[in-house]
Amino acid sequence: MAVPLPLSAAPTGAEYLRAILCSPVYDVAQVTPLQQMNKLSERLKNIVLVKREDRQPVHSFKLRGAYAMIAGLNEQQKAGGVIAASAGNHAQGVALSATGLGIRSLIVMPLTTPDIKVDAVRNFGGEVLLYGAGFDDAKAKAIELAEREGYTFIPPFDHPAVIAGQGTIGMELIQQDAHLDRIFVPVGGGGLAAGVAVLIKQLMPEIKVIGVEPEDSSCLAAALNAGQPVELERVGMFADGVAVKRIGDETFRLCKEYLDDIITVDSDAICAAVKDLFEDVRAIAEPSGALALAGLKKYVKQHNITGERLSCVLSGANLNFHGLRYVSERCELGEKREALFAVTIPEQKGSFLKFCQLLGGRSVTEFNYRYACDKDACIFVGVRLTGGQSEKEEIISELQNGGYQIVDLSDDEMAKLHVRYMVGGRPAKPLRERLYSFEFPESGGALLRFLQTLGTHWNISLFHYRSHGTDYGRVLAGFELDERSPEFEQHLKQLGYACHDETDNPAFRFFLAG
Structure with missing residues (x-):
């Protein structure tokens, strides 16, 4: 050694x-x-x-500093054991280092620490005390125990040996x-x-x-x-x-x-x-x-x-x-390969299709919409970028020239964390509405084909699509329809995508149905 x-x-x-x-x-x-x-x-x-x-x-890397300090303790300190406060990597480094040197270790971890991290410390031979709501509480407890019980406190970073x-x-x-x-x-x-x-x-x-x-x-x-x-x-x-x-x-x-x-x-x-x-x-x-x-x-x-x-x-x-x-x-978003927008479009048949046509051959990564009123619709849309910031500015310009109001949400933290999942709600008036889920092979123009086949014949009252980079894309869409519509059924067959009637789905009924 x-x-x-x-x-x-x-x-x-x-x-x-x-x-x-x-x-x-x-x-x-x-x-x-x-x-x-x-x-x-x-x-x-x-x-x-x-x-x-x-x-x-x-x-x-935390193993290196923990071992360097513990190995340098004198015999009296080693006999008294070591203690640390950590919810993660330092805890495991101290436990393994102490075990390898035949020294007792106690790690104080916050009560909220995930089981996987607690189990890892125990597997490396450390004892665990769950204490406090966060790291500061755990650290205070560890220092208190060190002074009272004779442990040597092993800090995570601020010590020359570490x-x-x-x-x-x-x-x-x-x-x-x-x-x-x-x-x-x-x-x-x-x-x-x-x-x-x-x-x-x-x-x-x-x-x-x-x-x-x-x-x-x-x-x-x-x-x-x-x-x-x-x-x-x-x-x-x-x-x-x-x-x-x-x-x-x-x-x-x-x-x-x-x-x-x-x-x-x-x-x-x-x-x-x-x-x-x-x-x-x-x-x-x-x-x-x-x-x-x-x-x-x-x-x-x-x-x-x-x-x-x-x-x-x-x-x-x-x-x-x-x-x-x-x-x-x-x-x-971190690589500037995706942009998020809020876009206001007219609430009328064919609006989705016209909007996608303005985007040209660009890939849509997300499309969230719920009917709100007869005049305008506000959609939340993600677009994959291949040209970075300049392409994003080009998209904004094209949509504004096409008569759309547009807000760039790409750097809006609340939009990215919460709003994108909350777009929608219940319609402002009763709708004769049918809800369908669709699955289709992901390829360029797949979403456009969907809208060209269905989007100009019936009013779309709800729409959600998110590309997850997998082989298949999934759409949830609502349509204003009579209870039975043979013509709609015919267009579904023409579309050729796997679909399922979700109108009676309890989640839809509870959160989104009129």
Whole structure:
């Protein structure tokens, strides 16, 4: 077993370098691959390399810092056990590290922690105490128990030994590729960014190290602006692995001195990066794990970077599986490959068809509508983009020239989170209405064909369509019809799509029927 070097309260860069080079983390941690992302490299006109920390035994880099600190405890501290507060990756890193060293570990986790994370800590040999409504409550309890019961508290980022452990990633990066131009690292509490930056700047200062933060959790940016660590009033929880209100004191000192730059990204950009990682290297990253790649992509675009060797750290893959639904919904918006609009069209037969014809051959990704009055209809529509912002502006111009009122909702967070699912309601007057569900092979013009066959003969009173990127598209549509309409039945056969009468569906009757 390697023996960690002691560190002073505020170590110099040279002290950190020695501690990183002599780190004992490889007793439990793996040297993770640095993998090229071929598709993204071609798209960005740079060589993009991803450091696969999701390959660690705990699927996160946090193991490195936890082990480095625990291995450096004296015999009395080891005998007393260790304690930590965490709802995620740090908890698993502490549990596995302590178990490997034969030390008792207790992890205080909020009561709301998902079972999968609690079970993971127990599987790594840690004891779990569920306490409090959130991380702050759990941390306060852990510190109280440490003082009362004699445990040693293992902080998630703000400790020299933890920082040195995380810095081993920087050492591996330059061993794996000594020709890197820039390294992008995620920033939560700053332990990873500080460790990588201090190592790189001691050995290869020409390599730029850039920190990446979510826009709604940018505690390092706030601290740099204020000149000292400050507490954010609130943080966004989508990238919960980096949802930290206050940067650490020591991590701030190091980041301020050694980081070359920082950049912030929004949730949609993170979702796009999750998709990039899956499509390129088949990694399924948690949002905070894809943060650095999201920052890399934005930085390249902002600074017109080409022909460089760029690396980013995929910091973790402990993903709540159900979160993939949100990622899938938002990734196209993050890549500027989809636009969302609210469009007012005349409430008359053929309006849907004319609207789609104005869009030309563009793919409609979503179409929500519910009858409200006899004059105008307001529809919620998504359109796939191949030309980015310029194509979106072109669509807006074409629709306005066609006489439509249009509002761009692509950057409206409430519209993306809530309104798109709430479009509709009950009609303002009684309707003789039949409801049908349709399924058809996804192809260019499939939705247009649907409207050309049915949309000009009967008034459509309700319409919902959302492309999920699968082989089959699904439409829910309401029509103003008599109880029996042989002509309508004939057009259904002509359409040739699988369909089902949903008029008596209880959800329709309860929420949408007149």
